[in-house]
Amino acid sequence: MTAGAVVAIGIGVGILGLNSMNATPQYEAASRVPVAPLAxxxxxxxxxxxxxxxxxxxGLETEVDVQPPAVEGVLTPPEADTATWLDDRGLAGADSSDxxxxxxHSAQYGGGAFxxxxxxxxxKSTVMPGDEIVVETAEGAVVYQVVSTEFYGSAELSSIPKVWGESAGRLVLVTCLFDADGNRIEQNLVVFARIAPESADEQ
Incomplete structure (x- = not known):
């Protein structure tokens, strides 16, 4: 983690949000479907x-862009329908060290990438321990498996070591929540995952 990233996280990375989602109402209750394991x-x-x-x-599938720098301590994905990656933290792959x-974003009436x-x-979270998350890179697909999910208050998220600790082979998804009026709910869903053995370096 760079020094600049420490400052950004320390003063409010948990406050992820857009001023208004303005999404066309299209939300449907999330559901799970049977899928063959990819690992x-x-x-x-x-x-x-x-x-x-x-x-x-x-059924989640979205592109990933680079997360813009924090503004006044706030990391805000600029597009509702696209995920973003913290480029001063870990890369996805077998030899990643962080x-x-x-x-x-996750919006009440749809339109959010997450x-x-x-x-x-x-x-509540729709994903469960053991579910697979596939991250595509220019080098190929990396399969991660969900370990746990937790909700945290936005004000506390930036100070939780479990969320921001450096760990090789770990993937963390962070999603903010919005209500029907486009206002941010002061909670974040965090999904913790580990790289699948098949995607990790052979020992």
Whole structure:
């Protein structure tokens, strides 16, 4: 982590948001679908910048852009329908030495890149331990497996070591929440995942 990133995280990385989502109402209750596991067909690839991310079990599929620098301590993905990657943290791949962070919005009425991660009717995560997350890079696909999910208050998120600790082979998805009027809900869903053995370096 660079010194600049420490400052940004320290004063409010948990406050992810847009002033207004202005999305056309299209939200449907999140659902899970049976999918064949991808890990058995995976193989180690060199660490590289994420370009897309999918979570097959909930139908999430979105491109990944580079996260712009924090403004007044706030990291805000500029587009609702695209995830962003913290480029001063980990790359995705077998030989990555740090956690990979992907950020995205989740909106009450749809239009957010990470909408499928949240069951808005019950305000809980739709993904479960063992579910696969596939991060595509220029080097190939990297398969991660969900370890746990947690909700954190936005005000506390930036100070939680579990979220921001450096860890090789780890992936963290952070999504903000918005209500029907486009106002930010002061909670963030955090999804913790580890690289699948098949995508990791052979020992």
């Amino acid at each position: 058995p067909s995976a193989h180690p690839v060199s660490a590289a910048q994420p370009v897309s991310v999918t979570v097959p079990v909930v 956690t990979v962070y992907l950020l995205g 909408d499928p991660l949240v069951d808005r009717e019950q305000l």
